[in-house]
């Protein structure tokens with residue numbers, strides 16, 4: 001079975017499923033979650049109170065770097081380097097598209113606050129490296145921080161430095177220490193002013209709480225999310241009527257609507273189709289909705305033979321599991337409404353391709369009289 005026979009969830013497609021049209025590959029070269037390389041942020045997070053060492057202890061340092069690596073491995077972010085100072089830390093980090101940086105850093109701070117009892121100031125400082133600012137320069141600047149602060153005399157002596165790049169060397173040390181990196185004096189002053197302005201009250205964002213995909217030191221497997229006990233079914237989740245919930249019986253698409261067809265049901269189907277599907281498929285189902293006109297890939301028209309001959313269960317399945325680039329609508333459209341929409345699509349198809357013989361005899365008489 002080749003991959004075209006599977007839907008977006010990797011589920012096998014049942015026999016009777018219409019073949020998939022060939023389509024151009026999407027340009028997914030770069031790992032999707034990583035912003036372009038030039039989107040690296042210089043992040044500074046400060047402890048509360050300033051001046052007290054909270055970060056530079058070997059066990060704390062190790063635990064912080066572990067949490068950084070954990071996030072790198074799980075594609076939460078991509079940290080390039082992190083430098084701990086006694087009462088603040090600097091980092092160069094790239095963030096994925098789909099979650100805001102603010103939230104990712106807030107989660108990280110909360111995790112460290114709970115696990116290591118670190119007290120943070122609320123918020124953090126971020127600065128996106130501009131095109132003309134080289135990564136190298138910023139990295140060197142951060143790395144030289146402990147030397148500038150008089151904590152060590154050589155860069156390599158500072159143990160609280162972490163980098164994702166094992167090749168990271170101190171070769172550019174001379175340049176940094178001689179000239180002083182750009183902004184070398186301005187930045188600490190700027191930070192001090194900002195810290196003063198931002199104020200220092202602990203914030204509700206620092207409350208301990210568990211989010212589903214974050215780490216936990218409470219459970220032995222390290223995950224916050226718990227599995228439900230084996231063989232339990234959540235209320236409302238016992239979907240025994242497979243035709244109704246999957247559009248299939250014995251692995252084959254159903255060809256009949258598994259619910260009673262009424263006028264109201266059809267009206268509901270039209271209302272839902274127009275509200276949810278028409279932006280792409282357009283109200284007639286020809287596949288030329290506004291979103292498509294603005295550049296989204298074009299869906300096939302419902303008025304081609306392949307779609308006319310597709311069993312009704314296929315339409316239900318497409319809404320339930322998604323199809324190619326089309327997302328699943330399972331969380332947005334209840335099964336009952338999915339059937340109503342499927343029924344309405346059938347009606348749309350008939351409206352474009354009806355024969356005189358489809359009209360019942362009474363209406364036919366009316367039609368004939370109008371000839």
Ligand code: HEC
Pocket residue numbers: 018020021273276277278279280281291296297298299300314315318319323324325326329333341
């Ligand atoms: C955001 C745009 C968009 C929306 C909204 C959308 N679709 Fe689609 N749909 C598509 C695209 C694009 C395809 C073609 C997917 C592919 O071949 O990769 C498609 C394909 C389909 C197909 C054809 C599958 C096949 O066998 O080729 C059906 C049926 C379908 N959609 C039904 C629906 C229904 C019903 C809704 C509303 C619940 C809906 N779509 C909402 C974009 C959309």
